[in-house]
Each structure stands twice: as C-alpha cells, then as structure tokens.
Amino acid sequence: MSGAPPASIREDFAEILKLVRPGARVLDVGCEDGELLELLTHEKQVDGQGLEISAEGVARCVARGLSVVQGDGDRDLDHFPTRAFDYAILSKTLQQMREPRHVLSELLRIAEQAVVSVPNFGHWKVRWALLSRGRMPETGALPEPWWSTPNIHLCTLRDFVGLCDQLELRIDACASFGGGQPARAIDPRAPIENWRAETALFLLSRKREPEPAAAPPQNLFGEVDLPKADEPAPKKRPRRR
Amino acid sequence: MTAQGPIQAEFEAGGGTWRFPADRPLRLDSGARLAPLEIGYKTYGALNADKSNAVLVCHALSGDQHLASTHPVTGKPGWWDRFVGPGKPLDPERHFIVCTNVVGGCMGTTGPASIDPATGEAYGLKFPVITIRDMVRAQAMLIDAMGIDTLFAVIGGSMGGMQALQWASDYPERVFSVVCIAAAARHSAQNIAFHEVGRQAIMADPNWMSGAYLTAGVRPEKGLAVARMAAHITYLSEAALQRKFGRELQRDGLSWGFDADFQVESYLRHQGASFVDRFDANSYLYITRALDYFDLAAQHGGVLAQAFVGARRVKFCVLSFSSDWLYPTPESRDVVRALNGAGCRASFAEIQTDKGHDAFFLDEPLLDATLRGFLGAQAQARGLA
Numbered sequence: 001m002s003g004a005p006p007a008s009i010r011e012d013f014a015e016i017l018k019l020v021r022p023g024a025r026v027l028d029v030g031c032e033d034g035e036l037l038e039l040l041t042h043e044k045q046v047d048g049q050g051l052e053i054s055a056e057g058v059a060r061c062v063a064r065g066l067s068v069v070q071g072d073g074d075r076d077l078d079h080f081p082t083r084a085f086d087y088a089i090l091s092k093t094l095q096q097m098r099e100p101r102h103v104l105s106e107l108l109r110i111a112e113q114a115v116v117s118v119p120n121f122g123h124w125k126v127r128w129a130l131l132s133r134g135r136m137p138e139t140g141a142l143p144e145p146w147w148s149t150p151n152i153h154l155c156t157l158r159d160f161v162g163l164c165d166q167l168e169l170r171i172d173a174c175a176s177f178g179g180g181q182p183a184r185a186i187d188p189r190a191p192i193e194n195w196r197a198e199t200a201l202f203l204l205s206r207k208r209e210p211e212p213a214a215a216p217p218q219n220l221f222g223e224v225d226l227p228k229a230d231e232p233a234p235k236k237r238p239r240r241r
Numbered sequence: 242m243t244a245q246g247p248i249q250a251e252f253e254a255g256g257g258t259w260r261f262p263a264d265r266p267l268r269l270d271s272g273a274r275l276a277p278l279e280i281g282y283k284t285y286g287a288l289n290a291d292k293s294n295a296v297l298v299c300h301a302l303s304g305d306q307h308l309a310s311t312h313p314v315t316g317k318p319g320w321w322d323r324f325v326g327p328g329k330p331l332d333p334e335r336h337f338i339v340c341t342n343v344v345g346g347c348m349g350t351t352g353p354a355s356i357d358p359a360t361g362e363a364y365g366l367k368f369p370v371i372t373i374r375d376m377v378r379a380q381a382m383l384i385d386a387m388g389i390d391t392l393f394a395v396i397g398g399s400m401g402g403m404q405a406l407q408w409a410s411d412y413p414e415r416v417f418s419v420v421c422i423a424a425a426a427r428h429s430a431q432n433i434a435f436h437e438v439g440r441q442a443i444m445a446d447p448n449w450m451s452g453a454y455l456t457a458g459v460r461p462e463k464g465l466a467v468a469r470m471a472a473h474i475t476y477l478s479e480a481a482l483q484r485k486f487g488r489e490l491q492r493d494g495l496s497w498g499f500d501a502d503f504q505v506e507s508y509l510r511h512q513g514a515s516f517v518d519r520f521d522a523n524s525y526l527y528i529t530r531a532l533d534y535f536d537l538a539a540q541h542g543g544v545l546a547q548a549f550v551g552a553r554r555v556k557f558c559v560l561s562f563s564s565d566w567l568y569p570t571p572e573s574r575d576v577v578r579a580l581n582g583a584g585c586r587a588s589f590a591e592i593q594t595d596k597g598h599d600a601f602f603l604d605e606p607l608l609d610a611t612l613r614g615f616l617g618a619q620a621q622a623r624g625l626a
Contacts, residue, residue: 055592062611065618069588
C-alpha cells in the first residue's frame, strides 16, 4: 500500500500487516501500548479499536491517537455487536485466556475474519525439552518458567486446527515464524509443521453465518443500525473536518 | 450562525453575561420557553482564525463558569485550575476555552433566582423545570452566537460529563471529540434517592417558604447546608473519609453532647456552611431535578447505542474512578458499550484511586496523563498541533 513497512517491526506484526486490507475496521484484542494498531493505522489506514487490560496501556494508546477501551478479552467481547469489524486480532494471547474456545468463537462473531497467533506446543524444541529433561520447556516462544507463565491454555498446531474444525472455522491463511527463520506460508495440517512451526499465525473466517449477538445483558445496547460489514470502509480520515 | 440580537453584539474578553433578546427564547424539553435568556460565561485564550480550537468545559452540579480563575464569591482558585492554564492539558495559548454557567444555575445564567419578567420578582418555583438537554441547548445557543461551528472538544466531569454525552448525541456534527469523566448515561435509583434527601432538607427549612424566600428576604441556609452535607458524602469514598478523618476528635475528649466532636462532622458542617454562601437553594432543587430526569437511552427508545449512531466520527474518551460510588465504573462501561454498539470509536479507562467521585478535581497522575495524551493526539488530528 504505502511502500515497505519499517524494517524493525515485530515479525508477527509484519505478517499481520500483510493480511489486513487497507481501510478495514480492526479490533485489536490485547493491544498493549498500541504498537500494532498504530502501524496498521499508518500503513493500512485502518479504522482501529483496541481492547487493553491496563489503564496505563490505555493512556499510552490514547496519547498515540488510538481508540482503546480498558477491558479483558475473556469478559468484554460479548458486548461488541455482531460483524462490527472486518478483522479481530488476537496476537499471542489466546493461550492466556480462561476460555480460548469462547474467545475464538466471539472474535468470529464480532469480525468477518480473525487474525490469531499461537505458540506451537508441538514444536520440536518443546518436545525435546520434555523428552530429554522431563522439565517444562523454556523456549524462544515460551520464555518463562512454569510458575510464572501467563500461558494457561497451551496447544499444539494440531490441537488448534482441531478446535477450528470443531467451531467450523475456515483457515484462510497460515504462516509460521520464530526461531530466527523468516516467516513462511505453511499448511497447518501437514504433520511436519507441527514439529517445525514455533509460532503460527492464522487468518480465520466462519464457514457459516454466526449466531446472533451473544444476548447483550439488557436491551440498553439492543439492535442498532450498524454499517454493513461489506460497506466500503472509510478511506484515510481527513485531517480536518 | 451568528444571528445576534439587538441587545448585545460583542463578547467581553474573558467572560461576562450574554443576553439573548426576548424573541430568542430557550426552548425547553418541558415545552416551556425561557426568555429572556442570559448566560454567564468565562473564556480563556483566543479563538483561532478558522475557529477550530474552541473547547467547551461543562461544570458539575455545584460548579460554575469560574473554571480557572478566582471565584468572585469565595476568592478561591477556579475549580479546574490544575487542569487549565499555560502548559496544562487545556492551554489558553492553544485553546479557546469556554465555560458557561448552566441554565437553572445561580452565577449569571438565568435560573430560579433571576427576575421573572412576568412578575418583576424572582422566579422561585415559577421557574420551569429544566433538563440536561436544555442546559446543552443553551450552550449551543451561546456557541452559535460566538460564531463557532464545531467545537474541538466538549469536556466534563459528573454532570458535566452528562452534558458532554448529550452534546455528542444532539450535535454530533458540531463536536470533534468528547471527554466524559465520572459520569453516567442516566441517574440510578440511588442517585435519585440521595438527591431527594437533599431536596427534602431544603424544603423542610421554614425559610424556604415554598420557594419564595428571596421575595421574603430570607434564605433556607440550614436546609441547603444539610443537602450539601449529604451529597458531599457521596463525592468521597469510605476509604478517603477513613484516611482523612478516621475517628479523630476535634478536641481532647468527647463533649457528651451534640457538638461536632468528630473531625468528619466538623468537616461536613464546614462544607455545608460554605456552600450556602455561593449557591441558591432553588437552583439546587432545579439542577438536581435535571440530573434525576437525565436518561439518554430513554430519549432514544430505550436503546442507549441509538443515542450515538450519528456520532461515529466523534472521538470519545470515557474515564471512571475505581472508588466512585456515585457514578460507579459500570455506568461508564455501559456508555462505552453503547458507543461500541453504535460503531463509535471510544477510549475508556478506569483510574485506580481511593478518592471517590471527586477525584476528577484532584491530583491523579493517570487522569492527567490520559487527558493530556487524548487532547494532544486529537489536536494533531484536528490540525491544531
């Protein structure tokens, strides 16, 4: 769109940047200090909204001109209306959710497509650490000891693909990265990738239309006339109105 | 846009009273018309050439237009002095900051203590019941008269936050950004209940005289002071009260009577007594009523999100305080969810503090950082920076 992205960006961000359509409506769940949202806004002119658990993170995002709500992916996705976004992004945090299955399902109710990255617990280094030392693995993708890791729901590539099948999600694209290797497109169902991929990034969509909104708690937020998901997203916001 | 009446054509630099001619009434939600309308206002800074740097700050229940300058009655600094000034998040060097006394108030804007042209005496209870929306409509009239088409920001805490939300709902094309601090989209049963205690205290004062006390030359000071005392408790938190006062005594030992033995009693008595010097009791009745009547969802068929469907281009910043039990965080979350539901882009944070509702007047570094960041980024988006 607007030339090559800056060289120093995180490799998963670089992959996400390739996937997102210019001008799209994007929800970034767990957006931290807004680095990815800012990148998407600059490079792809997205209309972005973030969800971030800490008030300090929100303050930093707001100072960057981003719209970010303090909230928690486990609890606060239910309140977003169906198809409010083109993409919902969850970067390396699904395994930290209390209910990853519900979160994944919600992402694809709120958005047309979900961009989700997960560390692969089937990676050979992980298997080797367990096999050779009998200890919980500490790898590049999973750097913390078991007693302080925020990762409570780890899965292998095969597990994740299985959950997608269960939720009737289509895998539109998949890339692996990590371990100093350049990112590459992979077939996540290929058994070898369950050994090779350190972290996998998925672009997902629903095979079928989502159920209607997960019943807002009261009609206070009831049905409103939302812009259609297929409406052309606004172009770059004018600097002045 | 600048249709000004014959009575006044120039704004006084820094503020004054703007008088609308009698043929330009304020149309009220109740159906009544209020004329002539006067609006007491203060301004800080100067309007830029393309009139894009105007900020409207909306005051809370007991506030007024003296945002950042010495209060003419109390001699104290403005109520948001720490936030408005050179180098501060609202900077008169960069922004044209407007603050108006609300309709129904008693600091220069037409209210129950103003003279009713029909009788030549103070309105008293003949003053029509007003709403938050009426307050906003009056502000819009003043902004029109100033020749300002779009406000860069509308900012308010508590009742001021409600006005800011009402602005976004009623005039979405006229606001670039909205900051709503420690507010709610409607008054809860508990909010109404506390206000009713305050109103009953005023009305139980024999000097209230069915609202006609000004004509009689007296004031229901005791009733108003009690109303203020009760309300003031709701502005603090239990933790803040405990930290400030605990069970500390005023003097050594108990009085074995009903003097203010405890420091907290003395503090509340002082709050009540100093309030009556600067506030009109009937204004207190009318403004608390306006708050109780406030329900933004009800104005839109019971669906709060519907209030904001026109405001998708407005940038919102909603903030709450963890220990605010007057307008607790879930109230702000409801606003944010409705904004998200309407497809608006909103930011929200709950600031951890034990200072209660009044934290927005106080030193809260994260509040400052968030507001400074939000206004700075929005100024850039607006081409002001």
